[in-house]
Amino acid sequence: MAHRPDTLEHAPLGRDSAYPEQYDAGLLYPIPRAANRAPLGIDDDKLPFVGEDEWHAFEVSWLNGRGKPIVAVARFRLPANSPNLIESKSWKLYLNSLNQTRFASREDVQRTLLRDLAAAAGGSVSVELLGVDDSELVPQRLPGECLDDLDIDVSDYTPSAAHLAVGEVIVEETLYSHLLKSNCPVTGQPDWGSVLIRYKGPKIDREGLLRYLIGYRQHQDFHEHCVEHIFTDLMQLAKPEELLVLARYVRRGGLDISPWRATPGLTPPSPLRLARQ
Structure with missing residues (x-):
């Protein structure tokens, strides 16, 4: 593996890139x-x-020994404690470098x-390498209660923990929204997603929570860091006994990311995969 600088300056994201014809790790x-943490x-x-970044790749192909x-569809999981994430376009280019490469077996x-x-x-x-008709790829629905029908006024489209508020009653609940949107930190392209929040602790005001999540609409950051931002803000405010933040981002460039x-x-x-993925 070649050594890389600790910045996005030389990343392939946002640049014209020729698709490789030979395998190249x-x-x-x-x-x-x-740096983002x-x-x-x-x-x-x-x-x-604790946590993982779960990726599904839908543009995975290679040649068998006879050409x-x-x-296949590939599922990758990177633990949150790994030192690095992997830039998505470079991952796409790498996977496509397998297209004309012969391998002796799936293993x-x-x-x-x-x-x-x-x-x-x-x-x-x-x-994991899955078949394109694998039952695990069938879309499902998020569990819990959806926030999206709340009739709220919104005027702030940058993340602000000031929208969050908690009460005194201790609850255990699962909430979700399909209104998550952030933007690529390099290209500015929109990244659409759904977010699930499961917690046990002081009851979080639902209208404030939805305003807070909508606040990522003009925020530029990687998917993984958006989830860590949400987790950190909720922990600091509500101090729940238990907390899970899960985002399922819409597929882009043959890849979806679910930190x-x-x-x-x-x-x-x-x-768990959603219809938009």
Whole structure:
């Protein structure tokens, strides 16, 4: 794996890129998580959450030993404690570098993906290769209560924890919204998503929570950092005993990204994919 600078200056995102015709693990572009966590007061050596970044890749293909194309859908999971995330366009280019490459077996492809992605992330990853008709890819619905029918006034489209408020009653509930939107920090392109919040603690005012989530509408950041931002703000305000924040972002460029962050002991409903993905 080639050494990369700790910035987006040389990342392929937002640049014209020729699609590779030969397998090239050096296309993967790792980005250290620490720089974006520091402004939120998150210490990489003492993370306040557990979690993963779950990716689905729909443009995965290679050649078998006789030159016949094989197609699959790949599911990748990067742990939140890995030093790096991987820039999405570089991931897309890397996956497409497999298109004209011969592999002896499906297991050989999986081993190659595991090796290359672990090197880029700086830690262990998991890789599954699914058939395009696999039942795990059937769309489902988020559990819990939807906030989107609340009739609210909104005038602030940048994240502000000032919209959040809590009461004294302790509750355990799961809420979600399909109104999440943020923007790519490099290209400014919109990233559409749904967000689920499961918590046990002081009751969070629902109208304020929806205003807060809508506040990401003009915010520029990576999917993973948006989820960590939401988690951090809710923990600081409500101090819940348990908290899970999960975002399911709409597929773009053949990839969808679904980060989640939680207090230890909580895990998301899985497998879970939505119709927009």
